[in-house]
Structure formats: structure tokens, C-alpha cells
Amino acid sequence: MSTSSNHSDRTRHFPPDFLWGAATASYQIEGATKADGRGPSIWDTFSHTPGAVLNGDNGDIACDHYHRMDEDLDLLAQLGVRAYRFSVAWPRVIPEGTGEVNQAGLDFYRRLVDGLRARDIEPTLTLYHWDLPQPLEDRGGWVVRDTAEAYAVYVEAVARALGDGVERWITLNEPWCSSWLGYGSGHHAPGKHDIGMATAANHHLLLAHGLATPILRDTIRGAKVGITLNLSDHRPGSDDELDVAAARRADGNLNRLFLDPIFHGRYPEDMLEHYCNESPGFSVVREGDLELIAQPLDFLGVNYYSPSTVVDESRATQARMAGYIVATGDQFPDLRLRGLETPGRDRTAMDWEIQAAGLTSLLVRIRDEYTGLPIYITENGAAFNDYVDPNGHVLDLNRVAYLQEHLSAMHDAIAAGVNVQGYFVWSLLDNFEWAFGYSQRFGIVWVDFPTGVRLPKESFRWYRDAVASNTVQYARSPGSH
Numbered sequence: 001m002s003t004s005s006n007h008s009d010r011t012r013h014f015p016p017d018f019l020w021g022a023a024t025a026s027y028q029i030e031g032a033t034k035a036d037g038r039g040p041s042i043w044d045t046f047s048h049t050p051g052a053v054l055n056g057d058n059g060d061i062a063c064d065h066y067h068r069m070d071e072d073l074d075l076l077a078q079l080g081v082r083a084y085r086f087s088v089a090w091p092r093v094i095p096e097g098t099g100e101v102n103q104a105g106l107d108f109y110r111r112l113v114d115g116l117r118a119r120d121i122e123p124t125l126t127l128y129h130w131d132l133p134q135p136l137e138d139r140g141g142w143v144v145r146d147t148a149e150a151y152a153v154y155v156e157a158v159a160r161a162l163g164d165g166v167e168r169w170i171t172l173n174e175p176w177c178s179s180w181l182g183y184g185s186g187h188h189a190p191g192k193h194d195i196g197m198a199t200a201a202n203h204h205l206l207l208a209h210g211l212a213t214p215i216l217r218d219t220i221r222g223a224k225v226g227i228t229l230n231l232s233d234h235r236p237g238s239d240d241e242l243d244v245a246a247a248r249r250a251d252g253n254l255n256r257l258f259l260d261p262i263f264h265g266r267y268p269e270d271m272l273e274h275y276c277n278e279s280p281g282f283s284v285v286r287e288g289d290l291e292l293i294a295q296p297l298d299f300l301g302v303n304y305y306s307p308s309t310v311v312d313e314s315r316a317t318q319a320r321m322a323g324y325i326v327a328t329g330d331q332f333p334d335l336r337l338r339g340l341e342t343p344g345r346d347r348t349a350m351d352w353e354i355q356a357a358g359l360t361s362l363l364v365r366i367r368d369e370y371t372g373l374p375i376y377i378t379e380n381g382a383a384f385n386d387y388v389d390p391n392g393h394v395l396d397l398n399r400v401a402y403l404q405e406h407l408s409a410m411h412d413a414i415a416a417g418v419n420v421q422g423y424f425v426w427s428l429l430d431n432f433e434w435a436f437g438y439s440q441r442f443g444i445v446w447v448d449f450p451t452g453v454r455l456p457k458e459s460f461r462w463y464r465d466a467v468a469s470n471t472v473q474y475a476r477s478p479g480s481h
């Protein structure tokens with residue numbers, strides 16, 4: 001593999017055919033929530049619920065990408081990326097969730113796909129990035145099996161309409177967020193607080209993935225099918241067995257509840273045991289489901305932002321004495337753990353610890369424990385408190401450092417033999433950051449939300465140069481060892 005490293009300087013080369021990209025998602029950028037027959041989604045409902053989203057923000061207008069698509073495609077062309085990852089909004093395509101297909105909705109994505117192709121950019125299409133049609137939620141949402149069946153019908157409609165223009169298909173984005181934040185902690189739409197519901201949703205989302213996979217393969221010749229998971233590297237705050245067990249629980253909930261069924265065809269025993277008294281919980285699993293979920297894929301999408309260090313909730317005092325800052329609670333009390341902050345480590349505006357080495361160890365672990373399939377980093381990036389300076393520039397040097405460290409960490413994984421074939425920066429544009437509304441800017445392009453004006457940040461120029469040269473100047477996060 002040509003990941004040649006000239007160690008006399010810090011330049012690291014990526015493989016010649018490495019796929020560089022940028023990513024967005026429908027509800028976060030499109031706006032136009034009532035245009036051309038789009039139906040309501042759970043995020044329309046949730047964001048209009050008082051108190052659900054910071055500052056009462058919503059996605060009604062967002063980046064107005066629906067009306068500014070060409071401008072955004074031109075930005076991608078300027079960036080020089082070979083791929084663009086976007087998501088299709090189910091309520092644009094089937095406004096009621098089931099039933100009639102809305103041709104105008106499909107037409108919008110057809111224009112997007114054609115616009116990308118015209119600029120030599122490969123579309124990478126995510127079929128579900130959290131905007132479930134509200135009528136389906138009214139009938140039980142992801143807690144019920146029917147939603148997985150409805151999703152399969154929706155997938156076929158999209159595959160038929162766009163299959164000739166799109167090769168790379170991602171069934172779901174971060175099903176952990178849809179299930180555990182949506183139905184467990186209530187931080188995301190539909191805002192439920194019920195672990196039994198979250199567990200059932202976890203399964204039905206994976207089932208939806210399993211139902212969609214053969215449909216994509218049967219409908220589109222040569223389709224490359226994958227799923228995107230948000231994964232992290234969970235470390236115990238000490239060698240104490242209670243802390244080691246706490247890190248294992250965190251890992252079970254976030255990572256293994258998804259990786260094990262997809263790659264090993266079973267849910268992890270410790271998690272089945274942990275959630276065994278929840279209702280409906282895993283009682284919704286039917287014979288044959290896991291075979292569907294574990295069908296062969298063409299790639300795995302990995303979204304990585306931050307590592308996590310945890311201790312057992314009973315050991316908060318010891319962790320403080322060891323010099324950590326200890327979180328006061330956890331969004332999932334049943335996991336009985338506390339997150340730790342290492343003083344002095346850099347953090348993003350989301351308060352997420354910056355530690356790029358966690359990406360390397362995560363990727364090596366996936367290869368060792370799960371799969372040698374091609375991996376795409378389908379999201380990686382950071383929110384910072386950006387501003388436009390008096391000269392009209394956004395000098396987001398902290399984002400440049402974050403990207404540089406993470407590209408370096410990804411290069412370390414490639415050099416260690418992990419089959420990473422591409423990277424999509426999150427995100428092309430500042431956008432609607434879910435429960436944080438517009439308060440968190442992840443873009444490499446600044447968006448002035450009142451006017452919609454776009455302004456490439458310094459990180460845009462930096463990433464453009466990395467893409468063009470297919471290299472990174474090697475850098476490690478402070479505090480790495």
C-alpha cells in the first residue's frame with residue numbers, strides 16, 4: 001500500500017485512490033420544510049416543542065440548501081473533493097411515511113445527484129439521517145416493527161429513482177442516536193424517556209438496515225451498501241475492576257450493540273442481560289432477524305469525534321482524587337457510570353475532548369474484532385466558537401488543528417494496515433446542530449443564518465490543500481501518548 005512516509009519531514013501521503021469528501025444531512029441544511037409536498041418529520045415536531053431545542057431554533061430555513069443547492073455544489077467543486085455525503089429526507093419522498101410517493105421530492109434529489117455528477121463528484125447517499133415522517137411516529141415510530149417495513153418500501157422508491165446515479169449507499173446514520181437519544185434520554189426527537197423503547201428501537205433500526213440491504217442490491221446493479229455508526233473509544237479511568245466494568249458497559253451500549261449484530265450476527269450477552277427486564281426491549285427480536293442484520297456489506301461508515309473516559313458511579317471521589325473532573329450525572333442512569341474530564345486536555349465548543357489517538361485505536365479494534373471491510377470515516381470534525389473577523393475572515397485555526405490531528409491519526413491506522421478508504425469532513429456547512437440548534441458551528445464554511453450567505457473558513461482552504469496534495473503534515477493531539 002502506498003502510504004509512504006518520508007520521515008525526514010512530517011508529510012504523510014494517503015493512498016493514491018483515497019476518497020476525500022464532505023458530509024451534510026437533510027434536516028440540518030435543507031430548510032424548505034413545507035416545499036413541494038414534503039410532509040412533517042419528527043424533527044419538525046420536536047424542534048417546535050418549547051424547550052426541546054436550545055434557543056427555540058428549528059430547521060424551517062436552516063441553510064436554505066433546498067434553494068441554494070447550486071451554490072453549495074459549487075463550494076464542493078472549489079473544495080476539490082471527489083465525494084459528497086448527503087441524506088435523503090424520507091418525508092420529502094413519502095410524506096405520510098407510507099403510501100404515495102412524492103415525485104417532486106425525488107426530483108430535488110435527482111437534481112442534486114445530477115449536479116454532483118456534472119461536477120465529477122461522487123454522491124454518497126444516506127437513506128436515513130433521523131427525519132422520520134411524523135405519521136409513522138404517531139403509529140409507534142422505531143419502537144414498532146412496522147416502521148422497519150415502511151422504511152424498506154421507502155428505500156426501494158429511492159433506489160429506483162436514483163440508483164443509476166449513486167453507487168455508494170448508507171442505510172442508516174448513527175442508529176444509536178435515533179434509538180438511545182430519541183427514545184432513551186429524550187435529547188433528540190421524538191423525545192421519549194424509556195429504556196425499553198430505546199432497546200426495541202435499537203433492534204428495529206438494525207432490522208430496517210437488514211431489510212434494505214437486499215433491496216438495494218436487487219434494485220441497483222453494483223450498489224455498494226454500508227451503514228454508518230457513531231463509535232467511540234471508551235477507557236476506564238483506572239485499573240479498578242469496577243471502572244473497567246463501567247467502561248465495558250459504555251462500550252456495550254454505544255459500540256457493541258451495533259457492531260456485534262452487524263458483524264457477528266448476535267447481540268452481546270452482557271447487554272442482553274443488562275436490558276433483560278426492559279419492555280418491550282429485546283423481546284421484539286424475531287427468528288431470522290439477526291441473519292438479516294448480519295448480511296455481508298461492502299463497507300462500514302465510522303463517525304468519530306471524541307474518546308471517552310469513565311468510572312463506575314460509586315468511584316467518583318477516587319476519580320476526583322486522581323485529578324479528574326467528574327461529570328455530575330449520565331444521560332443513562334442504568335449504566336451507572338460517570339464521564340471524566342482530564343484537566344488541560346483541549347475540548348471543542350460541544351465540550352467534547354479532543355484526542356485523535358482514540359480514532360486510531362478504534363479503527364484498529366474494528367479491524368481486529370469485527371471486519372476487514374473498507375472503512376470510510378463518514379464524519380469527523382468539530383464545533384468551535386467561530387466568528388467573522390473585521391477583515392471578513394473566519395480564522396478557525398483550532399478546527400484546522402483538529403482536522404490535522406485526526407487525518408494524522410487516520411493515517412496511523414492506515415499505516416497499521418486498517419483498510420480505511422475515505423474520509424468525509426463534518427461538515428461542509430455550519431448547520432442545525434439538533435438539540436443545540438444553531439449555537440454549534442461544525443462547518444468548514446461559515447453560514448450567516450439571517451441572510452444565508454456562505455463564507456469559506458480557513459479550515460476550508462486547509463482541507464482543500466490536504467485533498468489536492470493527498471497528504472497531511474503529521475500532528476498529534478496534545479496529551480497523546
Ligand code: IFM
Nearest residue numbers: 025174303379426433442
Ligand atoms: O451534526 C451531527 C450529525 O448529524 C451526526 N453526527 C454527529 C454530528 C455532530 O454532532
